[in-house]
Amino acid sequence: MGANTDVIVVGRGPAGLLMATLVVQHSGTVTIVADGQGTLPLWGGQWDFRNYADDGRPLVDPYQWWGDLLGGELAWRTRWSRVATLWHELGVLESPDIPNRNRWILSPLGHLRPTYLAPRWQWCQDQPGQFILIGFPGLADFSVQAMARVYEATSGVGVQAVHLPTPPGWRPHWTAINWAWYLDSRAGQEWLIGEVDRIIDASPTPLAFPQVLGVDGVEALRERLMQHLGRVVGEVALPPPSVGGLRITRRWERWLKHRGVQFVTGHVTGVTRDSAKLANGRQLSGSPVLASGGILGGGLYAEPAGNIRDPILGTIVGSLPQDRIGSVGHRQVRSTVPVIGRMVGGWDPDRHGDGGALTLWTVDEAFDAIWTGLGTTEAAPGVVRSQSLRVK
Amino acid sequence: MVVVIGGGASGLGVAWDLLLRGIPTTVVEQGDVGGGTSGRFHGLLHSGARYVVVDPVSARHCIAENAILRVIAAAAIKAVPSYFVSVDDDGDRYLSPWLDGMNAAGIGVREVPLGQVISAIPDLNRQARRAFSVPDAVLEGFTLLRLLRDNITQRGGTVLTHSQVTQVHQVGGVVSGVTVSSRGAERLIVCDAVVNAAGPGAGQIVPMFGDQIEMQLSAGMMLVFANRRVGHIVNRLGPPGDGDILVPHGRTAILGTTDIPHGSPQPPVLQRQEAVYLLEQGERLFPGIASWRALRAFSGVRPLFSTDSNEGASVRRRIVTRDFTVLDHGMRGGVKGAFTIIGGKWTTYRLMAERTVDAVCRHLDSWVPSRTAVTPLTEASSQGDPVGAIVCECEGVTLDTLHALNGDMDTWRTRAWFAMGPCQGAICLHRGAAIRQSIVGVQAAMQEFLALRRERWRGVEPVAWGDNAREWALTEALRHQTLAEEGMNGR
Ligand SMILES: Cc1cc2nc3c(=O)[nH]c(=O)nc-3n(C[C@H](O)[C@H](O)[C@H](O)COP(=O)(O)OP(=O)(O)OC[C@H]3O[C@@H](n4cnc5c(N)ncnc54)[C@H](O)[C@@H]3O)c2cc1C
Ligand SMILES: Cc1cc2nc3c(=O)[nH]c(=O)nc-3n(C[C@H](O)[C@H](O)[C@H](O)COP(=O)(O)OP(=O)(O)OC[C@H]3O[C@@H](n4cnc5c(N)ncnc54)[C@H](O)[C@@H]3O)c2cc1C
Secondary structure, three states: OOOEEEEEEEOOOHHHHHHHHHHHHOOOOEEEEEOOOOOHHHOOOOEOOOOEOOOOOEOOOHHHHHOOHHHHHHHHHHHHHHHHHHHHHHOOOEOOOOOOOOEEEEOOOOOEEEEOEOEOOEOEEOOOOOOEEEEOOOOOOOOHHHHHHHHHHHHOOOOEEEEOOOOOOOOOOOOHHHHHHHHHOHHHHHHHHHHHHHHOOOOOOOEEEEOOOOOOOHHHHHHHHHHHHOOOEEEEOOOOOOHHHHHHHHHHHHHHHHOOOEEEEOOEEEEEOOEEEEOOOOEEEEEEEEOOOOOOOOOOEEOOOOEEEEOOOOEEEEEOOOOOOOOOOEOEOOOOOOEOHHHEOOOOHHHHOOHHHHHHHHHHHHHHHHHOOOOOOOEOHHHHHHHHHHHO | OEEEEOOOHHHHHHHHHHHHOOOOEEEEOOOOOOOOHHHOOOOEEOOOHHHOOOOHHHHHHHHHHHHHHHHHOHHHEEOOOEEEEEOOHHHHHHHHHHHHHHHHHOOOOEEEOHHHHHHHOOOOOOOOOEEEEOOOEEEOHHHHHHHHHHHHHHOOOEEEOOEEEEEEEEEOOEEEEEEEEEOOEEEEEEOOEEEEOOHHHHHHHHHHHOOOOOEOOEEEEEEEEHHHOOOOEEEEOOOOOOOOEEEEEOOEEEEEOOOEEOOOOOOOOOOHHHHHHHHHHHOOOOOOHHHOOEEEEEEEEEOOEOOHHHOOOOOOHHHOOOOEEEEEOOOOOOOEOEEEEEEOOOOOHHHHHHHHHHHHHHHHOOOOOOOHHHOOOOOOOOOOOOOOOEEEOOOOEEHHHHHHHOOOHHHHHHHHOOOOOOOOOOOOHHHHHHHHHHHHOHHHHHHHHHHHHHHHHHHHHHHOOHHHHHHHHHHHHHHHHHOOOOOOOOO
16 A cells, blocks of 8 residues: 555646645645656746747737636636745745736747746846847857847847856856856856956846856845846746756745655556556555646657557547647546646647646646536637637 | 769769779769768668579679778778578578578578577567578768768869759760759850769659650668667568668667659658558567657668569569669760669669779770779778767767868768757757858758758658657757747747
8 A cells, every 4th residue: 555645646747746736735635656757847937828829920918819718817817826926935036916918038049939927037028128148158058149140130129149258167068057056156156246247348238148047046146146237137948958947846846845745756557536556566545637748748658650648548639640749638637537737638838838828727627626526527728719719 | 074963872983983094073963962862771781682582683793892892981881790580481481592592692691599699689579580690781871972072072073062964965966065053053064974873863864865764763761760779780581571671870770661662753751651561560570669769760762773674564673673774875876975874772883883984984985994993982081089069969969070061950960960869959950050050140040940850850750659759749849939949930
């Protein structure tokens, strides 16, 4: 026999962690079982609501796009404030209010892209403006000159690019993570403040750094930089492993552990309504919720002939190449065992930029289902949305 | 001056042979060197063992050339243990004609105890019955093309890429020059002979020589697996068939091939169905192959040619000769001084070139014997240890290496193996784009980047299963969510 908790969450990605959070906030007990890290450390931590319209153009007002769907504006504001409040508790400082519209972040290619809720460390603007890009030696993912050229060509606004020298002890193989650990140290912080001060001009132009300003000490370092240099400082999220996601993951998991959540490492091979079975023979009891991710997370498996299988529930949920690899999944959240996060199909975080909303909505639904007893079966929002759009 | 059309194995082979005989030459290639079948083949330096029963002439050519290339192109040949393994009744039935054929062709063959083979290749079918060692080896096509090109230019030859021959001129029925169009500009090259080495595209050149031929093109698919699961060449013993050879290549192992009639010199769109079929054939040798980490699929077009004897016949395609033909169009009633070299194998490119240039010499009326068999291809410059920042982690490609190559991202791919590893460019393509920008500007660099992204996807999609599907799901998230690589143009 093993642990006995109210809920067993399968998966440690953003969906699994959020599910566990809701349960402990309602005084329930949770076990999280996962065979890997989940995708949170692969991204910068900005939560997308809906970034692009169906024709692919960037959206300014996601509330307008969602309209009455999935509970309408009120329900969405409640969901988002849940994340913002949680971040405050984790020590991730967010802008005080939930934004009304999307804002712009910069990609490592120099492109602007919309997002919705982002930690304050993220470099974010309401419209394309000027800034100075700070280049770090050896960071191939943050080529400031190239980014400046693309930004200028696409936004029409010119930006500056400057380069930092190498600090003492630097090695050519340093990645973003190495830099972030270094900048958590006192020596690293002193070096950075001194060097940046030396290479930039006296204007109040904001500074855009790569996302390397410390793992645990980012808020303090950013505050010091802003005070010392008298201007806004923000970070651009880089490709994985991403320091922003790593920061949130560490704090979030610590927070959950302090609230009694048990973390078990293991591979789940099957579930019933009130238990989960692990590959090593162990059995956990409690109501399972599957947050085992899409194809990337391992919750869905693509077979050679193209079928997409959920190996835990044993069902086929789609097939390639008819379905898109990023949007295939279960058609519903509520079933005997609820499924949440990227396991749910019909959403397309890659094309539409709605990964954060997907997580929020599916977790909400699943929580209702297990906390108020198993309810009705509802279609995935992709289905709901396209039907209601057709009616409009 | 002799103009050679086509910068594949045959064309570069012909140019090198011409230069060694003292004849000036210019190669005209419509894309990049190796952009045709010579860059899309299975990578096997044949011993001839595959052909001893069905095509003994080819087999004899292969074993002779195999020995020559190991000496003159040592840098491009990797000797690895190589086996023919019988796994079923098909294999057993084939054994005695095969051994007779091996004897007749003079190809060394030795039976190896099964236990020894299975312990060296744990993934091999445990039902295997007998195993034989043969002198097949790995042929690194891009390396050999680079050697040929470097040696050609060092000898004063010219290789024009992104250039097409659009017209052949004649005076009194004899070739006098060709018009070459490069990036919109045209120029005339005066010459005494033209050699058509356009591979699967050869049939489209021949009418310019006042002649007609019928090609019998067929496409073959290959599957690339990561992690070099098997470090040996393994052939399934039996009549040549589909999915019956595995060739280790660098850090990968490649299973091939299929053989499907095809109407155009361009490779076909890759289909998952064909990949799955190939995988099933591969299971006869390696029952667990479906669980290996697939990387991508690719395909090439065989430049085969139907001679009158087998034209229109419903012969099984693999039985159509793999041998080559040199056509002297002047003797066939076309333009004098125009030649076509067609068919054959990568393994026999040198011999094909020698025979072709023999014919050219007869036309020029100046006989000099070929020296390619005894002249090693020398390395232009030995590349030292790579230094500098790493751009592509999977293949360990450094910034200095890329700068030294002085080409576009596709050149980086074929020369330095950039973006060819397990991540297929997920982690490195955008870095490449940043480097290219400072050289060609924002727009051109973005175009190169998106083109290479599409090229990678075309090969990954048909084998997007298991871990390879996960890798591609990550790539999609990176492309759109992290890099926003399509900018504001929608997605
Ligand atoms: C590169 C990248 C960039 C992104 N950028 C953004 C962004 O900018 N904004 C945004 O809002 N979202 C972003 N996302 C988030 C994304 O769109 C999804 O919403 C999110 O990844 C879904 O997470 P998940 O919790 O559903 O699954 P995952 O994070 O994949 O977690 C799956 C978990 O299940 C476990 N698991 C699977 N099978 C089993 C099993 N049988 N037994 C035990 N455990 C199992 C795994 O080990 C893992 O812990 C990004 C994602 C990626 C990968
Ligand atoms: C699937 C497959 C697997 C194979 N495996 C092996 C193997 O393992 N071992 C082996 O020895 N052989 C193998 N072969 C055979 C071998 O690859 C080919 O025989 C050989 O590469 C042919 O070389 P080529 O130079 O004649 O043709 P190509 O390499 O196709 O060269 C022709 C060139 O001509 C250019 N061209 C065409 N038209 C024009 C024009 N109008 N103007 C300018 N340029 C033009 C093309 O762009 C091309 O680069 C394989 C073939 C296939 C299809």
